Amino acid sequence: MYEYDCLNTPDRRVRRTRQAIQRALVELILEKGYDAVTVTDVIDRADIGRSTFYAHYTSKQEVLFGNLDRFTEFLRAESEASPGKLFAFSLPMFQHIQEQRTLLRALIGRRSGSPVVAHSEKVLAGIVRGELLAYLPDGGHPPRPLDLMVTGIVGAFMALVREWVEGDLTETPEVMNDAFLALVLPGVEALLAQAPG
Amino acid sequence: MYEYDCLNTPDRRVRRTRQAIQRALVELILEKGYDAVTVTDVIDRADIGRSTFYAHYTSKQEVLFGNLDRFTEFLRAESEASPGKLFAFSLPMFQHIQEQRTLLRALIGRRSGSPVVAHSEKVLAGIVRGELLAYLPDGGHPPRPLDLMVTGIVGAFMALVREWVEGDLTETPEVMNDAFLALVLPGVEALLAQAPG
DNA sequence: TGAGTTCCGGAACAAGGTGTTCGTTTATGT
DNA sequence: ACATAAACGAACACCTTGTTCCGGAACTCA
Numbered sequence A, B: 001m002y003e004y005d006c007l008n009t010p011d012r013r014v015r016r017t018r019q020a021i022q023r024a025l026v027e028l029i030l031e032k033g034y035d036a037v038t039v040t041d042v043i044d045r046a047d048i049g050r051s052t053f054y055a056h057y058t059s060k061q062e063v064l065f066g067n068l069d070r071f072t073e074f075l076r077a078e079s080e081a082s083p084g085k086l087f088a089f090s091l092p093m094f095q096h097i098q099e100q101r102t103l104l105r106a107l108i109g110r111r112s113g114s115p116v117v118a119h120s121e122k123v124l125a126g127i128v129r130g131e132l133l134a135y136l137p138d139g140g141h142p143p144r145p146l147d148l149m150v151t152g153i154v155g156a157f158m159a160l161v162r163e164w165v166e167g168d169l170t171e172t173p174e175v176m177n178d179a180f181l182a183l184v185l186p187g188v189e190a191l192l193a194q195a196p197g
Numbered sequence C: 001t002g003a004g005t006t007c008c009g010g011a012a013c014a015a016g017g018t019g020t021t022c023g024t025t026t027a028t029g030t
Numbered sequence D: 001a002c003a004t005a006a007a008c009g010a011a012c013a014c015c016t017t018g019t020t021c022c023g024g025a026a027c028t029c030a
Helices: A012-032 A039-046 A050-056 A060-081 A090-099 A101-108 A115-135 A143-166 A173-193 B012-032 B039-046 B050-056 B060-081 B090-099 B101-108 B115-135 B143-166 B173-193
Strands: none
Touching: A012 A039, A012 A050, A012 A060, A012 A101, A039 A050, A039 A060, A060 A090, A060 A101, A060 B115, A090 A101, A090 B143, A090 B173, A101 B115, A101 B143, A115 A143, A115 A173, A115 B060, A115 B101, A143 A173, A143 B090, A143 B101, A143 B143, A143 B173, A173 B090, A173 B143, A173 B173, B012 B039, B012 B050, B012 B060, B012 B101, B039 B050, B039 B060, B060 B090, B060 B101, B090 B101, B115 B143, B115 B173, B143 B173
């Protein structure tokens, strides 16, 4: 499943229909959030027949996956363009994302994820932020790069937890914790060290 | 909303009912995935009346948030127990998670999130893994801590992207990229440096 | 133990979403 | 221009949601 999107079909009607569906879905997600969007909404907005929708896609999900492939292709290309360079994909990716922010917000934005996860991340971010601030001299840092760092730290932690509980938990908590700290601590300490006195 | 869970109600029936609902939902999420679970499923599994469910909760979401508070409380307590120590929460949290893995898998596991995000992360993980391996001497590292590092890196990157597109994108791509690299690069280089020749 | 309150069960309901079918009409590629 | 393939649209059976009602049961507290 989710193999392709065939926007280069010989038939023009197919292209028109699929683009109308994709555009409608992205619009609606940004307006109402992913869960609240129904197939009926999409076909109304796209102004196509119900049977037409199901002739092309079997669900909302499948429509989004069609859009996704552009980005994965982009990622792969950037990585392969600079062999031997670490994280060569990241800057071009951020640039690409800025151009396509509307689409991206619908694809991976907060409204497309679980509110439970979002809430957990928010709580954790508050705690991490407090810990980092406690490490700084009073009135030290500009707050913005610190907040970005907090976001990254929380993202790394949650990703490790997710990966762990999803598998069979053969790793010990100590191993997981070491992995987390090994990845994150050096960068954090480097940033905190250059705090203005 | 989502304030509390009141499992310490004076009335025993209330406790029984709510626990039955929570248990049923967790079981069903692990079996079918969050989206596929309906309220009807839950009340069948919990063996309670439909009206009873809606007397206690207004949706699936709310049931999950009830469970969540245990963890946020735990987090806060651990962080405050060791003031001035960075990331004091992380090891106790991993230990706590191991004990409650069933619940956690339902709360924040992959089945509870968007398949689109999951797919993006998978693709990105493949790319990052390839880049790290290219940096290692042949046959160098034990693969497992490397995979954990990949997971953390991808988690940090995706979290930054999400935060960015969710806001108004006032940061430039360069600033975002710098934040990502500043957090992650020191740890990565430290790990790769200690690779066995 | 009893009195009074609170909760549960179960059926029924309207409203709305889903996914499929089928015959007709319209657009397309060669 | 013609054969083909796609879109339309109405109708459909089915499922999910959230609400209402009331008789009967379980509970708390004294």
